[in-house]
Amino acid sequence: MAAVIDAAVLNVAPGALDIEKLELDAPGPEEVLVRVINAGLCHSDLHEINGTFATTPPILLGHEASGVVEAVGSNVTGLRPGDHVVTCLSVFCGRCRYCTNGQLTLCENRDSLSHDRPRPRLRNAAGVPVRPTAGIGAFAQAMVVHQNALVAIPSEMPLATASILGCAVTTGLGAVFRSARVQPGSSVAVIGTGGIGTAAIQGAKIAGAAQVVAVDIVPEKLRAASRFGATHTVNAREADAVEAVRELTRGGADFTFEAVGSSRTVEQAFAMLGPGGLATVVGMVPDTAPISIKGSELYLQEKRLQGSFMGSNQFRVDVPRYIDLYLQGRLLLDEMVSQRVTLHGINDGFKAMSSGSATRVVADVGWL
Template identity: 60%
Template sequence: MTRRIRAAVLDQVPGKLEIEELLIDDPGPEEVLVEVGYAGLCHSDLHEIDGTFATQLPIVLGHEVVGRVARIGSAVTEVNVGDLVVTCLSVFCGSCEYCVQGRLTLCVRRARLQQDRPRPRLTRTDGSPVRATAGIGGFAEAVLVHQRGVVAVPDHIRPETASILGCAVTTGMGAVLHSASVRAGDTVAVVGLGGVGFAAVQAARLAGASRIVGVDVVPEKLRRAADFGATDVVNGREVDAVEAVRALTGGGVHHAFEAVGSGSTASQAFAMLRPGGTATVMGMIPDSHTIAVSGSALFLEEKRIQGAFMGSNHFKVDVPLYAQFERMGLLRLGELVTSVVDLDTINQGFDALASGHEIRVVARIGRI
């Protein structure tokens, strides 16, 4: 039996989210119905709203969710009713070539698991379908997701903190620990100090990096960088960021991480490397952008540039581990959430996110 929920729907691009009453379907055999408590506002959502990235309308955005399991399908074995769970958009099949190699974020059957079902997840009251981004659609009172797109987390973690585990934290932490495999003693630069960037800074600290340089243009973020583990900061609006990082680290860093989603900042990250270094792009760069890479730096200096989708995560293991790190005081997750809005004021939250002054904004959607 379907149920009525309130959700924030994007109907035109560029545009604003409109609060509507939708119908959400019952769980299929491997699906989980989750009552949403909080949902994080991600820059990828913002870029769909402003038209930077194309999307199919109408759609309920949001993929970074924490909530309680309300119902489960007949074949669900990975979570139980009542569990506090976090969603992650990198759902995986577990049996394709990439999954069996442990590269879950490259699963070739992801789209099928997210979208293929006999009936739409969401419909308007007139029966017309509404898409759910990444098979989640988190800016709603409830979400219907595949069981391989959720993971249970301990009840001790604050819900508003847990909401950012499924994307911002997983992406930033994973890029450092999985994609780049930063080692003790390495030097690191992180370009872009939002939720993803500050997660990367903390992961570099946990990995034992000897120097961690935070690069941004917002003074408030630079002032907070040391709290998360940065040893140095560079204001890219006041100085040449590449030259400043190279000067601070004696010729460049072992690892540079780009968290802005821009061709120019990815180019900067590559230019910050010392010989043999690796630049890892975490941000979503539009196809229209180009990245400047020196051919001689690739050939003669063995510098590398790579992408990291969702931090090359193993989120079923990673997310509970990060929650445990938070409990042990090893990760400062609560401080990453700098603003909380309600579902009815979610557009104001995206305005705040677009200003560049917030680290992470989350929407309070329901009580869990």
């Protein structure tokens, strides 16, 4: 039986989100109905809102969220009504060659999991289908998602804090732990200290890096980076970031992480490396922005450049581990949430993100 919910829908891009009523379909055999409690605001959402990345409205954005299971389909296993859950963007089929090789973020059948159903999950008042981003669509009072987009979490984990686990935290920590495999005693530089960059800084500290250099252009965010584990900070507006990092790390960093999403910062991340170093690109770099690096540094200095989608995560294993670190006081998550907004005030949250002042904004969508 379909339900009517409030949701924040992008009807025009570039534009703003409109609060409107949507009809939400009942869950299918492998789907779960979740009452959304909190949803994190991500820069990938902002990129679609401001038109940096093309999208096809109407679309229901939002992909990192926490909530409570309301109902499950007939083939759902491991989840039941009342469970607290978080979503993850990298929903997986579990059957393709990448999934069976443990590379869930590269799943070949991800799109089919949300499209292979008799009718669209969401429709607006005019009866027009509304596409949920990544098959999730978290900026709403409820969502119907495939069971492989969810992981159950312990009830003692605060849901507002848990909402940022499914993207920002998993991406930043995973880039360090899984994609780059940062070694104890190594030197690390992180360009961009928003939600993902802050998680990467914490990951480098937990991994035992001897030096963690945070690079940004916002003084307040650099001060916060020190609280999250950065041993040094560089304001790229006041100094040559590449030279500063190379000097601090005595010839170049062992690992760098680009968490901004521009070709210039990718080039900087590569240039900051010492011989044999590894640069990991986490930010969403537009296809129209070419990246230029020196070929000689690849074959003479053995520098490496790689991408990392969602931190190469295995989120059903990773998220419980991150929650353990949080509950032990070793992973700071409450401090990463710089602003809370309501569903009706969600556009104000995106304005804060656009200003560059926010680490992570969380929307309070519902209540327990």
